Amino acid sequence: MDIIFLGTSSGTPTKTRNLSGVALRKAGSKPWFLIDCGEGTQHRLLHTNLSLNSLQAVCITHVHGDHCYGLPGLLASATMSGRSAALTIIGPAAIREFIEATQKATQLRLSYPVNFVDVAGMSGVFDGDGFDIDAVALSHRVPSFAYVFVETGLSRKLDVTRLKADAIESGPVWGQLQRGEDVILPDGRVICSRDYLLEVRKPRKVIISGDNDTPALLAESAKSAHVLVHEATYTEAVAEKVGAGPRHSSAKAVAQFAAEAAIANLILTHFSPRYKDSGGSGLTIGDIELEARTCYAGNLLLANDLDMFHLDRAGTLIRR
Amino acid sequence: MDIIFLGTSSGTPTKTRNLSGVALRKAGSKPWFLIDCGEGTQHRLLHTNLSLNSLQAVCITHVHGDHCYGLPGLLASATMSGRSAALTIIGPAAIREFIEATQKATQLRLSYPVNFVDVAGMSGVFDGDGFDIDAVALSHRVPSFAYVFVETGLSRKLDVTRLKADAIESGPVWGQLQRGEDVILPDGRVICSRDYLLEVRKPRKVIISGDNDTPALLAESAKSAHVLVHEATYTEAVAEKVGAGPRHSSAKAVAQFAAEAAIANLILTHFSPRYKDSGGSGLTIGDIELEARTCYAGNLLLANDLDMFHLDRAGTLIRR
Structure with missing residues (x-):
C-alpha cells in the first residue's frame, strides 16, 4: 500500500506545504482514494501519477476549508x-451542501454522477473496492472523523489439518471451499467455506485521522492498525500558548497515545505554518519531531508534501 | 502601475500555469486589486510581496470555477x-451566493466585513482608492465582464493663460483653484476650479477582460486605454476545431481587434493547457504568439505566471 501526501500544512499553505490531502492506494494499482482535499490538491496531483479518472472515493474528515476547498x-x-464513472464522496452532510451550492452558483455541471455518503450516518463499513472503509468520530471544533482503511480480498489457504480431522476428502470439494463456496457433501453435511480457510496474513490497516484533540478516541481502531496518520499541529509549548480553542493535538499527545496503543508506524502531518522546514532561530518541524521521539519509540515519520510512504505486506513502512 | 499575473491557464492548472488571477497596483504602493481568483491564487501570492491585508477589492469577471474557486x-x-479592514468584492450576484453558501456550509467566519457589489447593477464607476473601476459586459457562456481601471488623483496645474485672459489676478485665489476649490471673486463672479486646471498627463487606463468571444465589445473603452489584458485561449485553427461552444477568443481575433482599436500594449493570457510552454512537436504558447504578431504590430506580451509588467507614466509597458 502507498500513502502519498498532497499537503501537510494546517490552516494556510506555505511555499513548501499545501493544505491537507492524502492519497491511498494498493501499490502497483491505479485505483486510489483521497482523504481530504484542501485548496490546491489538484495542483499537487499534477506532480504524481494519480489520475482523476481512477479516483474511487473522496473522504472528507471535516468541513473546515483547509480540508475541503x-x-x-x-x-x-x-x-x-x-471522467464518466460515478464518484463517491464520504463526509459530513455539510460537504454535500457546499458542493451542491457551489455547483448551482457557478454553473458547474459534472460529466459523472456523485454519490454522497453522510459519514455521520454511515452504517458499518463502506465497501471501497479493495478496502473496507470505516469512520471513527473524533473531537474538534466541528464534527471530525478518522477514516480507517482495511484491505480486503486477501487470498486464503485451506486449513488442511481441519479438513482431514473432519474427514473431508481431498478432491473438487477442496477447490470449491478454497474459492469461497459453501458445499453439501454426499453424506448430507453442509460445509461452510469460511470454517476451512486460514488467513495468509493479517489484512493491512491504515488510519487517516482528521483534526482531533483527543487521540485516545482512536484506541479501539488502533488495536490492529499498522499505520496511524495523525495531525500534530503544534509542540506542547505552543499548544499551551494558543490554548484549548483550536482543539488540535500536540506532537507529545499523539506520540504518547501511539506508544500506549503500540502502533508500529506513526506519520505526523498538518503542521502549523509557524514551524519552518529548517534553519534560523525560530520554530522548526524538527521541534515537533524531537518532541514526538521522546514519547514514542516506534517508526516515526513526519510527512512532507509529495512524500510517498510504502507499507509492505509484512507491515513495514518506509519512505520511498 | 504594476500588473502581476498570478495565473495564466484556462480551465485546469498545469505544472507551470495556475488558473486566472491578476493583481494591479500603483508602483511602489501597498494597496492592490485582484481581478479573478482561481484556485491556488493565494498560493501564488506567497511568491509575491502582495499582502492580503493591503488588498482593496476583488473583481470577479464571471462565475466559472477557474476564475473564482x-x-x-x-x-x-x-x-x-x-485582517480587519472591510473588503469589497465586485462580481456577478452569484459570487455572493457562492461565498455565503460556502461560509455557511463550512462554518467560515471572517474577521472583517465584506461588501459585495453586483457588477451587473454597478451604477457608474466604483471609487477604488486611487482608481476608478468601471465594468464592460462581454460575451461568454455566462455573464462575463471586463474591468476598466483608470488612475485617479493626478496632480493638475493651473491654466495660467486662461486665468490671465479672464482677468483673474494671481494671489490666494490661484491657490484655492489649484487645490480644487471653487471661488467667488470680489466682483461676484463664481469661478469653478475645474475650468482653470490642466491635466499634467493623461490618466493611465488598463482593461482586464474576462472570458469573451467578441473583443469588439471593448471598442468604446479601448479608445483611451494604455493596456488591454485579454484571453487568447486558442489559435484560430484550434478555435475552429473546438467550435463556438466554449465561446472564447482566438489569438487572431484579439490581435485584430487590438490593431483596429490602436491599443499600444496587448497582454495575452488564459491559454488552453494543450499549449505547452515550449518544445516537442505539439502545440506551444509560441504558436499563439506567432498568430497574434501577424495581426498586431503594437507591444505584444504573452503572460507567464508571476510575470510583473510595469506601465510607466508615459504609457510604456515593460516586463520587469
Whole structure:
C-alpha cells in the first residue's frame, strides 16, 4: 500500500506545504482514494501519477476549508478530463451542501454522477473496492472523523489439518471451499467455506485521522492498525500558548497515545505554518519531531508534501 | 502601475500555469486589486510581496470555477492573517451566493466585513482608492465582464493663460483653484476650479477582460486605454476545431481587434493547457504568439505566471 501526501500544512499553505490531502492506494494499482482535499490538491496531483479518472472515493474528515476547498476544482477538472464513472464522496452532510451550492452558483455541471455518503450516518463499513472503509468520530471544533482503511480480498489457504480431522476428502470439494463456496457433501453435511480457510496474513490497516484533540478516541481502531496518520499541529509549548480553542493535538499527545496503543508506524502531518522546514532561530518541524521521539519509540515519520510512504505486506513502512 | 499575473491557464492548472488571477497596483504602493481568483491564487501570492491585508477589492469577471474557486480560501487566509479592514468584492450576484453558501456550509467566519457589489447593477464607476473601476459586459457562456481601471488623483496645474485672459489676478485665489476649490471673486463672479486646471498627463487606463468571444465589445473603452489584458485561449485553427461552444477568443481575433482599436500594449493570457510552454512537436504558447504578431504590430506580451509588467507614466509597458 502507498500513502502519498498532497499537503501537510494546517490552516494556510506555505511555499513548501499545501493544505491537507492524502492519497491511498494498493501499490502497483491505479485505483486510489483521497482523504481530504484542501485548496490546491489538484495542483499537487499534477506532480504524481494519480489520475482523476481512477479516483474511487473522496473522504472528507471535516468541513473546515483547509480540508475541503479544493474539492470543487478537483470535481471540475475530473469533468474536463472526461471522467464518466460515478464518484463517491464520504463526509459530513455539510460537504454535500457546499458542493451542491457551489455547483448551482457557478454553473458547474459534472460529466459523472456523485454519490454522497453522510459519514455521520454511515452504517458499518463502506465497501471501497479493495478496502473496507470505516469512520471513527473524533473531537474538534466541528464534527471530525478518522477514516480507517482495511484491505480486503486477501487470498486464503485451506486449513488442511481441519479438513482431514473432519474427514473431508481431498478432491473438487477442496477447490470449491478454497474459492469461497459453501458445499453439501454426499453424506448430507453442509460445509461452510469460511470454517476451512486460514488467513495468509493479517489484512493491512491504515488510519487517516482528521483534526482531533483527543487521540485516545482512536484506541479501539488502533488495536490492529499498522499505520496511524495523525495531525500534530503544534509542540506542547505552543499548544499551551494558543490554548484549548483550536482543539488540535500536540506532537507529545499523539506520540504518547501511539506508544500506549503500540502502533508500529506513526506519520505526523498538518503542521502549523509557524514551524519552518529548517534553519534560523525560530520554530522548526524538527521541534515537533524531537518532541514526538521522546514519547514514542516506534517508526516515526513526519510527512512532507509529495512524500510517498510504502507499507509492505509484512507491515513495514518506509519512505520511498 | 504594476500588473502581476498570478495565473495564466484556462480551465485546469498545469505544472507551470495556475488558473486566472491578476493583481494591479500603483508602483511602489501597498494597496492592490485582484481581478479573478482561481484556485491556488493565494498560493501564488506567497511568491509575491502582495499582502492580503493591503488588498482593496476583488473583481470577479464571471462565475466559472477557474476564475473564482480560490476566493473562499483567500478570504479564510486573510482572516488568519488578522485582517480587519472591510473588503469589497465586485462580481456577478452569484459570487455572493457562492461565498455565503460556502461560509455557511463550512462554518467560515471572517474577521472583517465584506461588501459585495453586483457588477451587473454597478451604477457608474466604483471609487477604488486611487482608481476608478468601471465594468464592460462581454460575451461568454455566462455573464462575463471586463474591468476598466483608470488612475485617479493626478496632480493638475493651473491654466495660467486662461486665468490671465479672464482677468483673474494671481494671489490666494490661484491657490484655492489649484487645490480644487471653487471661488467667488470680489466682483461676484463664481469661478469653478475645474475650468482653470490642466491635466499634467493623461490618466493611465488598463482593461482586464474576462472570458469573451467578441473583443469588439471593448471598442468604446479601448479608445483611451494604455493596456488591454485579454484571453487568447486558442489559435484560430484550434478555435475552429473546438467550435463556438466554449465561446472564447482566438489569438487572431484579439490581435485584430487590438490593431483596429490602436491599443499600444496587448497582454495575452488564459491559454488552453494543450499549449505547452515550449518544445516537442505539439502545440506551444509560441504558436499563439506567432498568430497574434501577424495581426498586431503594437507591444505584444504573452503572460507567464508571476510575470510583473510595469506601465510607466508615459504609457510604456515593460516586463520587469
